[in-house]
Amino acid sequence: xxxxxxxxxxxxxxxxxxxxxxxxxxxxxxxxxxxxxxxxxxxxxxxxxxxxxxxxxxxxxxxxxxxxxxxxxxxxxxxxxxxxxxxxxxxxxx
Ligand SMILES: [Zn+2]
Numbered sequence: 001x002x003x004x005x006x007x008x009x010x011x012x013x014x015x016x017x018x019x020x021x022x023x024x025x026x027x028x029x030x031x032x033x034x035x036x037x038x039x040x041x042x043x044x045x046x047x048x049x050x051x052x053x054x055x056x057x058x059x060x061x062x063x064x065x066x067x068x069x070x071x072x073x074x075x076x077x078x079x080x081x082x083x084x085x086x087x088x089x090x091x092x093x094x
Pocket of ligand 1: 005007010011012020021022023024
């Protein structure tokens with residue numbers, strides 16, 4: 001994903017692969033920031049994060065939180081990726 005804030009319709013740059021610009025990040029509840037940061041810092045690259053269910057779900061929750069707050073609930077790429085990763089994990093467990 002490009003280094004741009006992932007909150008819906010926001011075009012501000014985010015810092016080095018971080019999820020959101022500082023303005024949107026500040027709107028998140030502490031627990032949500034914590035969940036994103038924990039999963040984010042556990043993996044060194046964005047490619048790894050984008051195939052990690054914990055990170056994807058934390059990011060999807062955060063994006064949805066902002067979207068709901070701003071009344072602009074639209075497509076959530078993180079939620080879709082999370083569903084795909086989950087389906088993949090289910091397959092490999094069988
Ligand atoms: Zn933003």
